[in-house]
Amino acid sequence: MIPADLWLGIESQRFSPGVREMCSRVALCGSFKRAGENLHRTAQICLSSGTVRTIVENQGRAALAAQQSGKIGPGFSAGDCRDGIIISGADGVMVPLVTEQQKRRRRKTQRARRQRESRRSTARVGRPKRGSDGPYKEFKVLSFYDPDKSHCHVLATGGNHKVLGRMMRREGGRVRINEAKVCYAVTDGAEWIARQYRRQLPMLDEHILDYYHLRDHVKQAGEALYGQDTKKAEVWREDMMECVWQRGSLAMLHKLSGYIRRHRSGPKQQALKSLAEYVGRRVAMTDYPKFRSMGYDCGSGPTESLAGVLTSRLKGAGMRWDRDNAEAMMALGSLQSSRLWNSYWKTQRNTA
Numbered sequence: 001m002i003p004a005d006l007w008l009g010i011e012s013q014r015f016s017p018g019v020r021e022m023c024s025r026v027a028l029c030g031s032f033k034r035a036g037e038n039l040h041r042t043a044q045i046c047l048s049s050g051t052v053r054t055i056v057e058n059q060g061r062a063a064l065a066a067q068q069s070g071k072i073g074p075g076f077s078a079g080d081c082r083d084g085i086i087i088s089g090a091d092g093v094m095v096p097l098v099t100e101q102q103k104r105r106r107r108k109t110q111r112a113r114r115q116r117e118s119r120r121s122t123a124r125v126g127r128p129k130r131g132s133d134g135p136y137k138e139f140k141v142l143s144f145y146d147p148d149k150s151h152c153h154v155l156a157t158g159g160n161h162k163v164l165g166r167m168m169r170r171e172g173g174r175v176r177i178n179e180a181k182v183c184y185a186v187t188d189g190a191e192w193i194a195r196q197y198r199r200q201l202p203m204l205d206e207h208i209l210d211y212y213h214l215r216d217h218v219k220q221a222g223e224a225l226y227g228q229d230t231k232k233a234e235v236w237r238e239d240m241m242e243c244v245w246q247r248g249s250l251a252m253l254h255k256l257s258g259y260i261r262r263h264r265s266g267p268k269q270q271a272l273k274s275l276a277e278y279v280g281r282r283v284a285m286t287d288y289p290k291f292r293s294m295g296y297d298c299g300s301g302p303t304e305s306l307a308g309v310l311t312s313r314l315k316g317a318g319m320r321w322d323r324d325n326a327e328a329m330m331a332l333g334s335l336q337s338s339r340l341w342n343s344y345w346k347t348q349r350n351t352a
Contacts, residue, residue, distance in 0.1 A: 017348040019045060020059055024332055027056040028313055060328025063335055063344065067155060070174065072335075072344050074144070074153040077176040081146035084181030088172070088201070089145075089303025090164065090193045092138045093311050098320040137323060139330065140164040141307040144175050147297060154306045154337045156330040158323045165196035172201050186300045188213045189282055209285035210300035215241055217278055224271030225259070249279050249286035306337055 015023075022043060027035040033049040035056075040046050047055075066072040078086055142164060143154040153175060157163050177183050184206040187193050197207055218240045219233075226232035244252040256276045263269040279286060291298055310333045314326055321329070335341045 015055060017345060017351075020055055020348070021345045023047070023052050023055045024059045027052060028329070028333055028336070031316065031319075032056070056332070057325050057328050060325070060330075060332045064328055064331035066344070066347075067331060067334070072340060072347065074171070074175045075338060075340055075343070076146075076151040076153070077174075078178075078180040078183075079176070081151055081180065082148055084179075085147050086175060086177050086180040086183045087145055087147065087297060087302075088168075088177070088183070088185045088197075088204070089143045089300050090168070090185070090187055090196070091141050091300070091303050091307045092190070092193075093141060093307045094136045095139050095158075095311055095314050095326050096135060096320050097137050097326065098322060139311070139326065141303065141310060142167055142171060143303045143306050144171065144177070145302055147295075149302060152302075152306070152338055154310070154334050156307075156310050156327065156334060158327045161192045161196055164193075165200045168196055168200040177201065178203050184208060184296060186210055186297060187303070188300060189278075189285060191281075194285075206291065206296065207285055208291055208296060208298055209282050211245075211288065211298045213300070214244065214279070214286060217275055221271045221275040225263075225268055244279075244286060245288050245292075248289050249283050252286075253279055253283075309337055310334060
């Protein structure tokens, strides 16, 4: 707790669990200023935007701590999933952050305004938080779900790849992924993600490259060959994707080799060789005929959709965040996406 929290009475639960839940729910849908206005209009709760922000960020940190400690965990395990199948996904997404330089400039402006408004001395309210060293930072999202998406568990972290790896192991244990009859991952093919899955969840049956990410790479090569948005580029792309979908990536690589021999130099050859190298490093991840025969999902859409939902509140026009507050807001959002909102707030009311 920081001194401002003590002054507001948040530590002593001045605000009821119901008020804290309402603030958190409304603030996930818009700015803290708009949340305060909506609470006043609909529930006759009069709170400043600053107070709403403090309540929500504190609740986000509490939710994050509960997730990390296991006090609030997945709402399902392998035994609850259809046919005992668990799918996992991981993704990186960029979030706008406040840089330390921006923080210093903002504090200087606020200090000058306070001095103009009042010359009275004020108590120091604690050391200000540091910003980031850049305007954007990659946050990492991890998900577990079953084939029909009736069960879902998602979390996010602002930590590095090692932090994500520890989260994989921890949350994989909580959903009892080792008890699943079938478990596999579908991702965008980033090597750092694949490496963490190999280390932390070695029991996975397969690690699949998202079909549409491969399609994007094929599209780029086709446009290098025949021009952007041309009919020839489109036909070439569909021909290559049909080949990999029906016959696998080795057949696709064989087909690519003919084009590479035809274009022995220049940007066209570079584009073709880049695609061949990309696919060559992911042959095991692109055996789509095998995956389809086993009924596996070959698209990472669920994880990308969850990543979009968790970061939508952070990417509003003009919004900038401290890393820890961004992580706190994503923790609250993950409660909703994981269908744990009601159980979490029930725990809060019981504690109160």
